[in-house]
Amino acid sequence: MTELPLFRSRVVPVVSINAAEEAVPLAEALLEGGIDVIEITLRRPGGLPGIAELSRRALPICVGAGTLLDGDDVRRAADAGATFGLSPGCTPALAEAALRAHLPFVPGVMTPSEVMAARALGFKLLKLFPAAQAGGIAMLRAMAGPLQDVRFIPTGGVRADTLAEWLREPNCERVGGTWIAPADLIARGDWAGIARLAREAGAIARTT
Template sequence: MNTPASLPLFQSRVVPVVVVSDAAQAVPMAEALLAGGVDVMEITLRSAAALAAIEAVARAVPAMQVGAGTVTRASEVAQVQAAGARFGLSPGSTPELLAAVCAAGLPFVPGVASPSEAMAARDAGFTLLKCFPAAQLGGVEVLKAWGGPLPDLRFCPTGGVSLANMGSFLTLRNVAMVGGSWLTPAAAVEAGDWAQITRLAREATEAVAALRATR
């Protein structure tokens, strides 16, 4: 049986969750995030431009670890790999999807919303999981509760995470990183305000550094 591939190495503990309406937005956005110290991004399959955007970043910005988000079907695995995605993420998981990413060798973060789902993903070989939707499930408190019976699992909470509350997640021992859309607000992306995105990325990077300094 195939086993999950390891995620690529990146420094940021904040993963921007990105929706693009035009693939031309992707490269300047990636460069703006890098300028703010964020070296990873999740381009979600929520628009027709997503695959072209992933391909553009993978080709033009090699320092950016670009992943494909909202991968929900086994048939999408080959598509995101062909586009150049270095890893994938999903809001959930199915046996078919997990089998497909393992067979393809695509590093992957499946989504879970309960201990049973987390245990099923662990049985399939995955130990880094996306907790989604984190805020609606109970936020920090639910991840604290999962940490007791599932101490060998780590999570990337996504959904309702912001600059204001990410520190409370990142201080948990079972949280590896957080995902959020606040770093790439739609209005800034549509306006091409890349300076704002760099500023938001730098704020997040500095907040993470401050957390590390106090631990």
């Protein structure tokens, strides 16, 4: 239930957009920088329309819908064309909605008990969120012993200067971060700046 669509990047840019018109140039900037995945959260008005626009354009980028909080969010994300979904947490109802929608889903966890609960629902790829506040890399290492068949996408508080350290952990599948496409660069339409940050993050990931 956590099989993700195929994409190469081990870094997942997490973005919030105000208008659908921002989605395509943003995705093109990430692709120019060598990143073929994006998590568009549903926190702002442009989220769902932006996902739908990228689905319509069929750009070679894997589009995840973030901040899925309930079954309605899951259904709307799937209808918009998201190829996978992510949440800051997990409930049985949310997991069931993702299953019914045939949407690959990465639930969020913060504690070993939450990891075990998600694992019992069939999820073994989890979003550690908020990663820094949950204990950071030390928490990831602590979970590796008793929870050996679970892998994580740490998100929240991950920075460019800590990216390599996260990715070196054997149970770190990928890393999510907002620094690659920050809100101020999106607002200014600084797509070249975002492409540069994507290249830098990709270079770190490839050499780690």
